[in-house]
Amino acid sequence: MGESSKGKPSAKNVVKKSPASTKKNIKKMKRKVKTKKTMKNSQFSKTMKVPPGSGGGQKWTTLEHNGVIFPPPYKPHGVKMLYNGQPVDLTPEQEEVATMFAVMKDTEYATMQTFIDNFFTDWRKILGKNHIIKKFELCDFTPIYEWHLREKEKKKQMTSEEKKALREEKLKQEDKYMWAVVNGVKEKVGNFRVEPPGLFRGRGKHPKMGKLKRRIKPSDITINIGRGAPVPECPIPGESWKEIKHDNTVTWLAFWNDPISQKDFKYVFLAASSSLKGQSDKEKYEKSRKLKDHIQNIRDNYTKDFRSKDETKRQIAVATYLIDKLALRAGNEKDDDEAETVGCCTLKIDNVTCLPPNKIQFDFLGKDSIRYFNTVEVEELVYKAIEGFHRGKPPGYDLFDKLDTTRLNAHLKDLMPGLTAKVFRTYNASITLDDILHKETEDGTLLEKIAVYQRANKEVAIICNHQRSVSKSHESQMTRLNEKIDDLKAQRDELKVDLGKAKKGKPLGNDKDGKPKKNSPPEQIEKKIAAIETKIEKMEMDKKIKEDLKTVALGTSKINYLDPRITVAWCKRHEVPIEKIFNKSLLAKFGWAMDVDPEFRF
DNA sequence: ATAATAACTTAGAACCCGTAAT
DNA sequence: ATTACGGGTTCTAAGTTATTAT
Known part of the structure; x- marks a missing residue:
């Protein structure tokens, strides 16, 4: 179906073309653009070849590690199908x-x-x-x-x-693979276990799902290690690594070709807690903070271009607007041997519906085939422009047919050094957290403060469309909660009756076992009622939160999008122990953010 | 300029396991 | 003690972007 992705209506019926030409002939339709402007007054893009922090592209000076560990050989069970x-x-x-x-x-x-x-x-x-x-x-x-x-x-x-x-035995076996020494510092390795063979589990409608992912052998694996360091011994006797490299401009320790997609690699990297990862994480957030200084100019710029005569400019303007406003992903082209998903640049006509007078409805499958479904009010010029982009195009055709991520990012780089589409997501997420925390945190109990944080976290997750599937037991859990609440309400009502009687000095009647209830003073009954009311309120609240969050994944933004310094500073200011917000792995990952000034603003 | 490749970040699901609820 | 729940961890797929090749 790849033929389709760019050009014709979602041609599922189009004949598969020769393997060589998979994805790129797609572009033909959008060529016309003739982008003479793209590289013109780029005040930045020519300079700054090298990312600021990294010393000329060098990632490490010394690197030692023990390679990777392989899954055990298959043990036949002999059970006959x-x-x-x-x-x-x-x-x-x-x-x-x-x-x-x-x-x-x-x-x-x-x-x-x-x-x-x-x-x-x-x-x-x-x-x-x-x-x-x-x-x-x-x-x-x-x-x-x-x-x-x-x-x-x-x-x-x-x-x-x-x-x-059993666990300790495994740990002992794996211990040596867990660590690397980078520039003389012991660091955790992320994924030192070679992926075991299995059936490929692609997400969504992945054309390759179910294919056999064959066993990886040492001869599939390339090792990267410091020149002086001993080459890791191959753990399978009689076999040997494919190749040994000594490339200090990259951070991977090993890789192999993905058996499902020969052109892809599987890398072994250091863990998130390593200083190499921490440093690049920090650079990511610093870059997205810089966007603050440029965002007004960028918005003015694209607002101006909404009325441009040049359709390419208009498309860039609207795409940038969507990425800014809705935190959409860039949207690279995909091969036809992958699931059909889209991002901003690859949105199809039928993913985007104009609802008069000024609303746009989005309905598409994004990364991991997660549905993005959202209706938003947009400015009139955007509405008109999108209507225009629809004109004369059949369903399945690209909305932004003069755009791709390369062109879009090239344009963004002209507006700010190092700016790319994904920076907007980080910016949007982090500034939203910072805003909400500053606006909504009040002097209250610890629990109330944490609730504010969670609300903010949830807001961000919704912006970024981070979803999870509802747990199988969700419904039964809700039912049980309801039963409990009903039960409490019944208790409360009974107590109210008791209270009425007690006030009049009447006997309280029998309990459910038929025995007469002990008389209690009205004040005591009132107290009981109040206690139950509180309990009911709390449970209603729990229920609401549970229902609210049943499809929302909070973790992804915490791990990848929210500048940890916002959280750490907030914790310091409001005397919330950081452990209430960050678990052990996040504390390790965000070590670089812990000494932030309490007054830090994103 | 475009396409292919390489390297890295981001993502949800599965799994595992301690703890709260019964 | 037993089960249920949910948080944390692991796994690896699926994105983005920079660089290189054509």
């Missing part, structure tokens, strides 16, 4: 892949045709063409699935001591 009702013999290699599929029985994937087809195609390659297994419909993986359930149960039944012992 059925084909056409009969048990079949499988080699360990064949059984391994069958098991990968079998254990996914209770996931959504197991029901998806693409997943099944891709799995079966790859599995049959391993079965060989003369194998008795020919049709997926005749396969019965249940015996293997049940074996898997038994194994899971066994694991669950282990005592916590056994589990602990």
